[in-house]
Amino acid sequence: MHIILLSGGSGKRLWPLSNDTRSKQFIKIFRRPEGSPPLGKDEDTGYESMVQRVYRQIRSVDPDATVMIATAKSQVSSIHNQLGDGVSVSVEPCRRDTFPAIAIATAYLHDVIKVPADEAVVVCPVDPYVEDSYFQCLQEMCRKAEKQDGLVLMGIQPTYPSEKYGYILAREDSEGHSFFEFKEKPDAETAKKYIEEGCLWNGGVFAYKLSYVLEKSRELMGTNSYYQLYGNYSKLKKISFDYAVVENEKKLSIVKYNGEWKDLGTWNTLTEAMEGSYVGDVRMNDKCENVHAINEMSVPMLVMGCKNIVVSASPEGILVSDMDQSSYIKPYVDDIKQQIRFAEKSWGRYLVLDVEKKSMTVKVILNPGHKMNYHSHERRDEIWTVISGSGHTIVDGMEQPVKPGDVVTMAAGCKHTVIAGDKGLQMIEVQLGSDISVSDKKKYEFPYK
Amino acid sequence: MHIILLSGGSGKRLWPLSNDTRSKQFIKIFRRPEGSPPLGKDEDTGYESMVQRVYRQIRSVDPDATVMIATAKSQVSSIHNQLGDGVSVSVEPCRRDTFPAIAIATAYLHDVIKVPADEAVVVCPVDPYVEDSYFQCLQEMCRKAEKQDGLVLMGIQPTYPSEKYGYILAREDSEGHSFFEFKEKPDAETAKKYIEEGCLWNGGVFAYKLSYVLEKSRELMGTNSYYQLYGNYSKLKKISFDYAVVENEKKLSIVKYNGEWKDLGTWNTLTEAMEGSYVGDVRMNDKCENVHAINEMSVPMLVMGCKNIVVSASPEGILVSDMDQSSYIKPYVDDIKQQIRFAEKSWGRYLVLDVEKKSMTVKVILNPGHKMNYHSHERRDEIWTVISGSGHTIVDGMEQPVKPGDVVTMAAGCKHTVIAGDKGLQMIEVQLGSDISVSDKKKYEFPYK
Numbered sequence: 001m002h003i004i005l006l007s008g009g010s011g012k013r014l015w016p017l018s019n020d021t022r023s024k025q026f027i028k029i030f031r032r033p034e035g036s037p038p039l040g041k042d043e044d045t046g047y048e049s050m051v052q053r054v055y056r057q058i059r060s061v062d063p064d065a066t067v068m069i070a071t072a073k074s075q076v077s078s079i080h081n082q083l084g085d086g087v088s089v090s091v092e093p094c095r096r097d098t099f100p101a102i103a104i105a106t107a108y109l110h111d112v113i114k115v116p117a118d119e120a121v122v123v124c125p126v127d128p129y130v131e132d133s134y135f136q137c138l139q140e141m142c143r144k145a146e147k148q149d150g151l152v153l154m155g156i157q158p159t160y161p162s163e164k165y166g167y168i169l170a171r172e173d174s175e176g177h178s179f180f181e182f183k184e185k186p187d188a189e190t191a192k193k194y195i196e197e198g199c200l201w202n203g204g205v206f207a208y209k210l211s212y213v214l215e216k217s218r219e220l221m222g223t224n225s226y227y228q229l230y231g232n233y234s235k236l237k238k239i240s241f242d243y244a245v246v247e248n249e250k251k252l253s254i255v256k257y258n259g260e261w262k263d264l265g266t267w268n269t270l271t272e273a274m275e276g277s278y279v280g281d282v283r284m285n286d287k288c289e290n291v292h293a294i295n296e297m298s299v300p301m302l303v304m305g306c307k308n309i310v311v312s313a314s315p316e317g318i319l320v321s322d323m324d325q326s327s328y329i330k331p332y333v334d335d336i337k338q339q340i341r342f343a344e345k346s347w348g349r350y351l352v353l354d355v356e357k358k359s360m361t362v363k364v365i366l367n368p369g370h371k372m373n374y375h376s377h378e379r380r381d382e383i384w385t386v387i388s389g390s391g392h393t394i395v396d397g398m399e400q401p402v403k404p405g406d407v408v409t410m411a412a413g414c415k416h417t418v419i420a421g422d423k424g425l426q427m428i429e430v431q432l433g434s435d436i437s438v439s440d441k442k443k444y445e446f447p448y449k
Numbered sequence: 450m451h452i453i454l455l456s457g458g459s460g461k462r463l464w465p466l467s468n469d470t471r472s473k474q475f476i477k478i479f480r481r482p483e484g485s486p487p488l489g490k491d492e493d494t495g496y497e498s499m500v501q502r503v504y505r506q507i508r509s510v511d512p513d514a515t516v517m518i519a520t521a522k523s524q525v526s527s528i529h530n531q532l533g534d535g536v537s538v539s540v541e542p543c544r545r546d547t548f549p550a551i552a553i554a555t556a557y558l559h560d561v562i563k564v565p566a567d568e569a570v571v572v573c574p575v576d577p578y579v580e581d582s583y584f585q586c587l588q589e590m591c592r593k594a595e596k597q598d599g600l601v602l603m604g605i606q607p608t609y610p611s612e613k614y615g616y617i618l619a620r621e622d623s624e625g626h627s628f629f630e631f632k633e634k635p636d637a638e639t640a641k642k643y644i645e646e647g648c649l650w651n652g653g654v655f656a657y658k659l660s661y662v663l664e665k666s667r668e669l670m671g672t673n674s675y676y677q678l679y680g681n682y683s684k685l686k687k688i689s690f691d692y693a694v695v696e697n698e699k700k701l702s703i704v705k706y707n708g709e710w711k712d713l714g715t716w717n718t719l720t721e722a723m724e725g726s727y728v729g730d731v732r733m734n735d736k737c738e739n740v741h742a743i744n745e746m747s748v749p750m751l752v753m754g755c756k757n758i759v760v761s762a763s764p765e766g767i768l769v770s771d772m773d774q775s776s777y778i779k780p781y782v783d784d785i786k787q788q789i790r791f792a793e794k795s796w797g798r799y800l801v802l803d804v805e806k807k808s809m810t811v812k813v814i815l816n817p818g819h820k821m822n823y824h825s826h827e828r829r830d831e832i833w834t835v836i837s838g839s840g841h842t843i844v845d846g847m848e849q850p851v852k853p854g855d856v857v858t859m860a861a862g863c864k865h866t867v868i869a870g871d872k873g874l875q876m877i878e879v880q881l882g883s884d885i886s887v888s889d890k891k892k893y894e895f896p897y898k
Contacts, residue, residue: 283785285774299465303770304770304781305773306769306770307771318746318749320755322754329753332734354747356836363803383834385856388805405830405881407834409854409856
């Protein structure tokens with residue numbers, strides 16, 4: 001099976017664990033099943049993220065699947081850290097909704113990975129919380145798509161009259177031809193009626209032969225070349241695959257999925273899927289009922305006698321919310337203006353420890369053998385103090401080995417990088433300047449191979 | 450009026466805002482009244498601590514009062530930071546209960562501050578949450594003590610049948626002489642009966658002529674000399690002033706206080722006394738009811754739709770507790786083993802930013818013109834990076850000026866100190882070693898005046 005996983009944008013509904021750079025699918029909150037090895041390059045905590053869970057499920061159903069992730073540039077480091085370097089990633093130069101995203105990912109499969117145009121691919125979101133049988137259903141969709149023209153959709157058997165999903169109804173016209181009706185997110189009463197009529201949820205999952213989407217791309221965007229799509233991406237119209245393709249397609253068929261399917265987009269849905277009641281350094285007394293606590297800070301958390309709440313702490317902030325109210329945090333989080341306090345990078349991760357008017361102190365953790373870009377800053381000096389591991393630095397072309405206790409100072413304008421040894425490297429970086437910003441960064445070619 | 454404020458030990462009932470070095474009386478949680486100037490040397494936040502509130506109240510009732518604080522060594526820095534250098538402090542070399550503490554404080558007043566033995570002093574806890582009339586009552590107790598021998602006690606009009614306080618009953622013997630009965634903390638039913646009989650709460654407040662306690666000290670401990678008491682302090686018997694003195698005294702009189710009086714020793718009582726519902730960077734939605742949040746961390750806190758809880762965060766940890774349950778946190782907090790994460794020092798304060806196996810990163814904030822002790826560590830190297838302000842360092846006798854961006858490295862064994870300039874100085878200190886401990890510190894005489 002070829003599979004494209006759509007890895008969506010950064011969300012704030014799971015703040016403070018998701019932020020402008022970490023999307024919800026990268027939060028490690030699910031206990032990894034015993035016996036299954038950890039994925040990716042991160043330190044093993046015994047927990048896995050949504051994207052790791054889905055990837056592991058795909059591999060267990062089809063060890064030979066070609067998995068490709070379509071995502072924004074900002075997620076590439078997280079994907080490689082969590083899934084390893086073996087996974088293919090098609091980078092969207094900017095956000096343009098699902099039709100351009102699926103078109104460019106399909107073109108990437110064809111033009112870069114060289115998948116023949118008559119082979120089928122299935123596209124699905126990166127973060128459904130589902131049983132393994134969901135992925136068997138994807139296989140069936142692929143098989144079906146290979147044998148026919150047009151599109152194969154997944155219809156999910158509704159378990160309650162949800163107002164959050166679109167519905168699909170299979171009907172017949174007066175001449176006995178079957179067709180599908182697509183229904184927008186309804187109110188609860190209408191949803192109930194839909195379910196009685198036999199409607200299914202639209203799972204946002206599509207299978208097709210590559211040629212099908214390549215043809216649609218040419219038709220609707222004037223090209224199906226990966227390189228042309230990439231170059232013109234910012235000018236493509238923002239339109240969803242549903243509007244652009246699905247709802248205009250006559251040759252549709254549906255494969256039904258009748259298993260667990262959850263969208264873990266808010267704290268109350270996410271915590272329902274947690275196995276234990278907490279992750280991290282959390283203590284609770286026995287008077288707590290339905291409390292879920294996730295502590296990503298390095299200080300202890302104590303919860304006493306609370307009911308139906310979620311508590312979540314990260315270097316970004318602290319959330320304490322009633323379960324039901326947790327769906328409404330977005331405007332409050334949008335109102336919080338601050339620098340990003342932690343991020344995954346291709347070389348490891350960083351964590352902001354202290355912010356002052358003219359300084360910022362950051363803990364930098366490089367994975368074994370990894371290195372930063374060779375770069376400089378225009379408006380800040382930096383001072384590195386190595387606290388563990390070893391490696392070497394290059395500063396304005398000068399290389400030197402570093403070990404714990406070594407200090408490296410870099411004035412503004414100075415080119416620098418650090419390369420971790422085989423046990424990784426941690427350091428404290430003090431940034432000094434009156435205008436410290438993540439965007440103040442100029443990259444250079446690495447000074448040697 | 451002469452007044453001795455007893456400043457009690459570190460408590461964990463208000464964790465994470467109190468810890469092994471910060472007692473509850475130093476938590477800044479009360480909004481300072483408009484127009485009253487900030488006390489002490491700390492940055493002004495508009496809030497005051499219990500000790501600052503009491504000190505301000507004393508000054509407003511009696512601007513000329515001699516205020517002396519009897520406390521442990523560990524609190525001296527906090528007291529001077531919060532009240533300034535003008536306040537007298539009598540240091541107990543170790544903890545020995547209230548009789549030795551009152552005896553040495555009284556001896557200090559007499560021998561060091563040279564208060565005549567026939568003048569009266571009133572002793573009271575440093576942290577009652579009371580109206581100004583409480584301090585007028587202290588004045589009245591002093592006036593009374595000056596005119597008579599023996600002890601003057603404060604009796605507080607009970608407002609409910611508390612099980613937490615001792616009770617006092619004034620009675621008459623068969624010959625018509627009045628005497629007092631002291632009753633231990635009763636159960637609620639007994640307390641109710643006591644109140645019906647006219648009992649008052651024992652407020653732990655005593656007034657006497659200095660000569661009275663000096664005489665008791667000589668009698669019960671063999672000396673009343675401040676220097677002898679100080680030198681032998683660890684050998685003195687642990688006994689409370691109530692047991693050693695009050696309950697054996699015939700010459701007692703009582704001054705009644707009939708106003709607000711609260712012991713803010715647990716989160717539920719403390720939060721009742723808060724004016725607003727939060728302190729620090731806290732956002733709440735309008736579905737919150739009876740939520741109190743105190744955030745001493747540098748990241749935002751969001752509380753949504755919670756009821757009857759206290760949320761409190763500091764570099765020590767995060768507490769989320771039902772109000773009633775908050776009285777029971779002590780055993781859970783005792784179970785948390787970690788290095789102290791923040792502390793007030795004579796020169797300013799420090800804050801632990803990061804802890805690794807062989808390193809600790811600390812933010813050091815020196816107040817203007819202040820300096821650390823000249824000291825060394827046996828088992829760790831240290832590296833300072835100045836992030837704001839200016840000053841100069843002395844390392845193994847070598848002095849040099851420092852400004853933001855300067856780095857100073859000190860190997861284990863090396864003597865060092867830093868002296869802040871007139872705008873203070875902040876720096877990031879990286880400690881490196883396999884056995885980092887606050888007790889690894891050797892102090893030296895300052896290398897010059």
